[in-house]
Amino acid sequence: MEKFKIENLDLYYGNFQALKNINLNLEANKITAFIGPSGCGKSTLLKSLNRMNDLVEGCSITGNVLLDGEDIYGDMDVNHLRKRVGMVFQKANPFPMSIYDNIAFGPRTHGVRGKARLNEIVEKSLRDAAIWDEVKDRLKKSALGLSGGQQQRLCIARALAVDPEVILLDEPTSALDPISTSKIEDLLLSLKNNYTIIIVTHNMQQAGRVSDKTAFFLLGEVVEFDDTLKIFNNPSERRTEDYITGRFG
Amino acid sequence: MEKKNTIESSELVDINSIQAINRRSVRQRLREYKKSPLSLVLFLFVILAAVVTFAVLLFLIGYILVKGIPNLSLDLFSWNYSTENQSMMPALISTIFMTLLSLIIAVPLGIGAAIYLVEYARRGNKIVGAVRMAAETLSGVPSIVYGLFGMLFFVTTLHWGYSLLAGAFTLAIMILPLVMRTTEEALLAVPDMLREGSFGLGAGKLRTVFKIVLPSAVPGILAGVILAIGRIVGETAALIYTSGTVAAVPKTPMSSARTLAVHMYALTDNGLYMEQAYATAVVLLIVVLVINFLSAVLAKRVAAKSIER
Amino acid sequence: MKQRVLELVFRILFLIAALASILAVILICIFLFANGFPPMAEIGVFDFLFGMDWSPVDVPPSFGIFPMIVGSLYVTAGAIIIGVPIGILTAVFMAKFCPKRLYRPLKPAVELLAGIPSIVYGFFGMVVLVPLVRELFDSKGASILTASILLGIMILPTIIGVSESAIRAVPNSYYEGALALGASHERSVFFVMLPAAKSGIMAGIVLGIGRAIGETMAVMMVAGNQARMPDSILEGVRTLTANIVMEMGYAADLHREALIATAVVLFVFILIINLCFSLLKRRMK
Numbered sequence A: 001m002e003k004f005k006i007e008n009l010d011l012y013y014g015n016f017q018a019l020k021n022i023n024l025n026l027e028a029n030k031i032t033a034f035i036g037p038s039g040c041g042k043s044t045l046l047k048s049l050n051r052m053n054d055l056v057e058g059c060s061i062t063g064n065v066l067l068d069g070e071d072i073y074g075d076m077d078v079n080h081l082r083k084r085v086g087m088v089f090q091k092a093n094p095f096p097m098s099i100y101d102n103i104a105f106g107p108r109t110h111g112v113r114g115k116a117r118l119n120e121i122v123e124k125s126l127r128d129a130a131i132w133d134e135v136k137d138r139l140k141k142s143a144l145g146l147s148g149g150q151q152q153r154l155c156i157a158r159a160l161a162v163d164p165e166v167i168l169l170d171e172p173t174s175a176l177d178p179i180s181t182s183k184i185e186d187l188l189l190s191l192k193n194n195y196t197i198i199i200v201t202h203n204m205q206q207a208g209r210v211s212d213k214t215a216f217f218l219l220g221e222v223v224e225f226d227d228t229l230k231i232f233n234n235p236s237e238r239r240t241e242d243y244i245t246g247r248f249g
Numbered sequence B: 001m002e003k004k005n006t007i008e009s010s011e012l013v014d015i016n017s018i019q020a021i022n023r024r025s026v027r028q029r030l031r032e033y034k035k036s037p038l039s040l041v042l043f044l045f046v047i048l049a050a051v052v053t054f055a056v057l058l059f060l061i062g063y064i065l066v067k068g069i070p071n072l073s074l075d076l077f078s079w080n081y082s083t084e085n086q087s088m089m090p091a092l093i094s095t096i097f098m099t100l101l102s103l104i105i106a107v108p109l110g111i112g113a114a115i116y117l118v119e120y121a122r123r124g125n126k127i128v129g130a131v132r133m134a135a136e137t138l139s140g141v142p143s144i145v146y147g148l149f150g151m152l153f154f155v156t157t158l159h160w161g162y163s164l165l166a167g168a169f170t171l172a173i174m175i176l177p178l179v180m181r182t183t184e185e186a187l188l189a190v191p192d193m194l195r196e197g198s199f200g201l202g203a204g205k206l207r208t209v210f211k212i213v214l215p216s217a218v219p220g221i222l223a224g225v226i227l228a229i230g231r232i233v234g235e236t237a238a239l240i241y242t243s244g245t246v247a248a249v250p251k252t253p254m255s256s257a258r259t260l261a262v263h264m265y266a267l268t269d270n271g272l273y274m275e276q277a278y279a280t281a282v283v284l285l286i287v288v289l290v291i292n293f294l295s296a297v298l299a300k301r302v303a304a305k306s307i308e309r
Numbered sequence C: 001m002k003q004r005v006l007e008l009v010f011r012i013l014f015l016i017a018a019l020a021s022i023l024a025v026i027l028i029c030i031f032l033f034a035n036g037f038p039p040m041a042e043i044g045v046f047d048f049l050f051g052m053d054w055s056p057v058d059v060p061p062s063f064g065i066f067p068m069i070v071g072s073l074y075v076t077a078g079a080i081i082i083g084v085p086i087g088i089l090t091a092v093f094m095a096k097f098c099p100k101r102l103y104r105p106l107k108p109a110v111e112l113l114a115g116i117p118s119i120v121y122g123f124f125g126m127v128v129l130v131p132l133v134r135e136l137f138d139s140k141g142a143s144i145l146t147a148s149i150l151l152g153i154m155i156l157p158t159i160i161g162v163s164e165s166a167i168r169a170v171p172n173s174y175y176e177g178a179l180a181l182g183a184s185h186e187r188s189v190f191f192v193m194l195p196a197a198k199s200g201i202m203a204g205i206v207l208g209i210g211r212a213i214g215e216t217m218a219v220m221m222v223a224g225n226q227a228r229m230p231d232s233i234l235e236g237v238r239t240l241t242a243n244i245v246m247e248m249g250y251a252a253d254l255h256r257e258a259l260i261a262t263a264v265v266l267f268v269f270i271l272i273i274n275l276c277f278s279l280l281k282r283r284m285k
Helices: A042-048 A078-084 A099-109 A114-126 A148-160 A180-189 A206-210 A229-234 A238-244 B026-035 B037-071 B089-120 B126-140 B145-158 B164-188 B192-200 B207-235 B260-271 B275-306 C002-045 C045-051 C066-097 C100-115 C118-137 C146-166 C170-180 C185-196 C198-214 C217-222 C240-248 C253-283
Strands: A002-013 A016-027 A031-035 A059-067 A083-086 A166-170 A196-200 A212-218 A220-226
Touching: A002 A042, A002 A196, A016 A042, A016 A196, A016 A212, A016 A220, A016 B126, A031 A042, A031 C185, A042 A083, A042 A166, A042 A196, A042 A212, A042 A220, A042 C240, A059 A083, A059 C253, A078 B026, A083 A148, A099 A114, A099 A148, A099 B037, A114 A148, A114 B260, A148 A166, A148 A180, A148 C185, A180 A196, A196 A206, A206 A229, A206 B192, A212 A229, A212 A238, A220 B145, A229 A238, A229 C100, A238 C118, B026 B037, B026 C170, B037 B275, B037 C066, B037 C100, B037 C118, B037 C146, B037 C185, B089 B126, B089 B164, B089 C002, B126 B164, B126 C002, B145 B275, B145 C002, B145 C198, B145 C240, B145 C253, B164 B207, B164 C002, B164 C253, B192 B207, B207 B260, B207 B275, B207 C100, B207 C118, B260 C118, B275 C100, B275 C118, C002 C045, C045 C066, C045 C146, C045 C170, C045 C253, C066 C100, C066 C185, C066 C198, C066 C240, C066 C253, C100 C146, C118 C217, C146 C198, C146 C217, C185 C198, C198 C240, C217 C240, C240 C253
Parallel strands: A031 A196, A031 A212, A083 A166, A166 A196
Antiparallel strands: A002 A016, A002 A059, A212 A220
């Protein structure tokens, strides 16, 4: 079943075309990886899926992006879209408040009141993000005191707390050490049963380890989109093979 | 935001010809606000506050100009002040003298101090911390306290009496932190590359500072000096008991003299000369407008320069 | 050789220039305290600070500045109540709501607000605010309320300027993070960015308090200047600053010294406020 359907998507920064005629169907409850060299447009496409590109001045988009068949650039409430399609950024960005308040921020925003209910959401989100045991005794302490890897998992927990359908991750481990990275990869695998996950990564091995599907981007175009196994073992395109075997990028 | 270094001409499109889908219409926005009334309330408060702030400013300036300009007359600019004709000419001239004197005292001190802090003092130097703290303290001292200090020290202890000089020294202390801080910022904005280049050519520290660093910091320093002029011109409380309130053109630096702001205070004090006070307010306001305009222009040039680098 | 002497001479000159501000602070402290403490001792510190009666020319005279301390605190509090919400909200507008095209003229406008001389503010208060308050509330016009409104306007540029830069200093990633959770622009700004800018905004408020309590001319022109305890905000009041300016012109002997002592009290207030400001600024970093 497809979650996101992207049709003829073009994106411009001013006069510069950053994405060219993107057509992709992203499946539900799968992990899809976007790979490609810097500047190929993979992060740009990711940000188009929850309309974070709207913040970029001079950015214009044409085409269609459908979430469960509904046009996200149509009449959909942007805030509601972003609740349904959560995002984790390259650099962990916990708010400068307590761990508890970080997680509770989203639910409170969407109208959840009542201490018991919030406590429940906070605990569940932190458990799902596999960080509960590390922080349960310091929920009232500042989130900025956590290590980089913990902060990133906290951000994942924060995204989970608003009960999204899709989670977008923009190179979530690029600033982390190998141990933290592998914790987050395990976490993603455990989450995919309940969420649709789309991850942008620079790290070829990471794409190979976690994703079911992989899209390879070059100069704003999707060169190839297929099962990850196929992309890594038997790509149909010469350019994909060159990139994966490290001949450029 | 991802961008490539090379943009081929084929990738350039006329952006106005396409129908972008990522624009939110007013209708959509309103609907979002309907779903979240708190956001709407916050938005309205923000707009309201901004409107109040700028409306007050516009009203104040408009009111003074509209009520004051009809009161401007040539008589008010005649050479002599008398009880029949409250000419502001002597005050205008005193203001210029006061400004020049204060700047002559404060600007070299402020620039010298900034040069010491930026170019000479080493990191962790105890003097730097003390100077910063002193400057911070000075910039918080109310003008009436400066006025009393000036009265106690320059007027009484040094026996200068109510004089232009006593007023100028008092104001010089008052504007010193301002000149110092803006100069410091201007010096810090000069890239180290220039200094290294100069040292590399065998120039000494002093030569580097005067020939390389200071010239490139001039616009920033000037912007600070202009702000200082604004403070001098607008100052009242620090001057009443240092330079006094004599309404004649000062003959020597030791003469008592009232600046335009003090003149205006004297006019309003007994409530007899409201028309003249309006006229003086107009002149003060115009001076302030010009000063602000100049400093904004300079600041823009400084900003443009720092982007170039 | 000559070159090295010159280098040394200028190095010393620059050092002297740097020491000038320290010297100024020391001189101000010495002259104020040396002239202000003896009369305080003569009057009696308690009688001076907490005395209710200021009748400097009576026989025997009475020098109680408590009504003026209260007056300064009242008008300052009033200025904060009026100026802080408007100032912070305007700063939010400038930093997060204002379109670029509008920002270009508005930013200098805020600076202009700071550049208008206090005598002009005072005059404006005298000819506009005082009659307005008189009409609206059927009172004397020159009052705590009038002074609070005028001071509230006067501290706006300080609060707007400091708060705006504090908000701009908050990393954009906080804002994006909040948006990505489905929070609206307003929610992201008010519930994530503003709390993160808290200490900077507090520093702005403290600076505003300093401005308000030290303001002299404008306040004197609209506050009524009665040296007694006020019963309502529609009554006139005299501030510490006004007390000094109004009477210094004719005061002599102990009266004159008591006015200097009044300045010492004001100066101590300012020093405390400055200390708070530096502490907050340090916390910001």
